[in-house]
Amino acid sequence: MPKIEIQxxxxxxxxxKDKILSIFDKWDERYGEDERGALVAGIRDCPDEQLINLxxxxxxxxxxxxxxxxxxxxxxxxxxxxxxxxxxxxxxxDYG
Numbered sequence: 001m002p003k004i005e006i007q008x009x010x011x012x013x014x015x016x017k018d019k020i021l022s023i024f025d026k027w028d029e030r031y032g033e034d035e036r037g038a039l040v041a042g043i044r045d046c047p048d049e050q051l052i053n054l055x056x057x058x059x060x061x062x063x064x065x066x067x068x069x070x071x072x073x074x075x076x077x078x079x080x081x082x083x084x085x086x087x088x089x090x091x092x093x094d095y096g
Contacts (some may be wrong), residue, residue, distance in 0.1 A: 013064040016057040
């Protein structure tokens with residue numbers, strides 16, 4: 001498994017996730033019996049400010065996961081390059 005250094009935005013992702021889930025939990029409690037479903041009812045009845053904050057947090061979460069994917073790709077590429085350079089070093093030792 002590639003090693004990825006902890007980045008400060010990881011903590012922001014956790015914060016965003018917690019905020020999103022707390023809104024969903026509130027909607028589950030308030031609209032649990034609503035025939036539209038808790039998510040639909042919550043979105044429909046949500047004040048604009050709260051809905052905008054929810055969407056911003058979802059956007060931040062998605063962007064953060066994109067950043068994690070980039071970090072993983074970089075770490076994997078570093079591992080591949082290291083493995084290739086090790087193999088080249090071993091091949092030189094065999095002929096030298």
